[in-house]
Amino acid sequence: MTDEERVDFVRACLVDVLESLSETSAAEPVVLTTEPLDFDGVEGYEQAVRDEALTPAVNTVLREAETPVGVVVADLPLVTPDALERLFAPDADFVVAPGRGGGTNAFVTRVPEFRVNYHGTSFLDHVEKARELGASVDVVDSFRLSTDADEADDLVEALLHGEGRAAEFVRERFELVEDEERRVGVRRFDRQK
Amino acid sequence: MTDEERVDFVRACLVDVLESLSETSAAEPVVLTTEPLDFDGVEGYEQAVRDEALTPAVNTVLREAETPVGVVVADLPLVTPDALERLFAPDADFVVAPGRGGGTNAFVTRVPEFRVNYHGTSFLDHVEKARELGASVDVVDSFRLSTDADEADDLVEALLHGEGRAAEFVRERFELVEDEERRVGVRRFDRQK
CATH class of the missing domain: 3.90.550.10 (Spore Coat Polysaccharide Biosynthesis Protein SpsA; Chain A)
Structure with missing residues (x-):
């Protein structure tokens, strides 16, 4: 961010x-x-x-x-x-x-x-x-x-479970990604798409 | 580990x-x-x-x-x-x-x-x-x-809050460390001491 x-x-x-x-x-x-x-x-x-x-x-x-x-x-x-x-x-x-x-x-x-x-x-x-x-x-x-908001991983939790404004804020900017090892992270939306 | x-x-x-x-x-x-x-x-x-x-x-x-x-x-x-x-x-x-x-x-x-x-x-x-x-x-x-046991950070939680054998296992080998920015991690006991 x-x-x-x-x-x-x-x-x-x-x-x-x-x-x-x-x-x-x-x-x-x-x-x-x-x-x-x-x-x-x-x-x-x-x-x-x-x-x-x-x-x-x-x-x-x-x-x-x-x-x-x-x-x-x-x-x-x-x-x-x-x-x-x-x-x-x-x-x-x-x-x-x-x-x-x-x-x-x-x-x-x-x-x-x-x-x-x-x-x-x-x-x-x-x-x-x-x-x-x-x-x-x-x-x-x-x-x-x-769950506080100290690290990038906490954004994953906000996307998954948040119910308020903070979650909405994250959802407008980031999406979940799952890598090949099925670990989960977030990435910013690609606005070029 | x-x-x-x-x-x-x-x-x-x-x-x-x-x-x-x-x-x-x-x-x-x-x-x-x-x-x-x-x-x-x-x-x-x-x-x-x-x-x-x-x-x-x-x-x-x-x-x-x-x-x-x-x-x-x-x-x-x-x-x-x-x-x-x-x-x-x-x-x-x-x-x-x-x-x-x-x-x-x-x-x-x-x-x-x-x-x-x-x-x-x-x-x-x-x-x-x-x-x-x-x-x-x-x-x-x-x-x-x-809290599952996937990452090193999870050992921190085991040390802090665990009540069973898993926590005992970790406590016998690792201790909490707090760095200058007051973030918490674990380190293996120094057996040379």
């Missing part, structure tokens, strides 16, 4: 997450962002503009929020209301959906003292931290919530 | 699948194999030895079986009884768990006429085929069932 396409794709993912959240039992979502956002789909959503890195920004939110509080990353091209509802349904003190590669794609904490530290294998640290705080832990086994 | 390690790893995955199945509500599992298997963990399981490619072999089983019948691939290093139970719980005519990259890692059919055609994006074809047969379709959103 071009840089411009990347931005548009991630924006589409964010709108998918917001629209999915709005169909769940969750309270009104707040968009945590480093600068005010203004594009189709984010109107009507409260924004918290924080000029910090991800970890301190989220921890400020956690310090100020009343529990239960949930944090969902914005780049989930397969997100659906049902997938998010599985994050909100359990009554464990800490409910978490791992991302592929050990990230933390979404969580809900009922423990006010919980703080994040985002990095590659943050999932393990977050579970450990929650347990240290005496929290019961529930891990949500969701393919949709585990 | 060496070729020998690959074989041992896949065997460990198979035993994990069998042991997980035995803790679910499913009937006795049958191991579909191209040659008789004889290693620790497969004792006591019925084996159907079929010298065919995957697709015709599974279709023979489907033709002969009474429905409901389920087919689970053997290379699922994150498999757990709970994950498999989610495949058996819905009462849809066709319940399917996609693999990453569009594969079909597990399904249950209550439609006797359903037949498989395994290839890269078989998931889409299988859903379409089931719908053509008039079946109701339920897709299981499971990270554990979506």
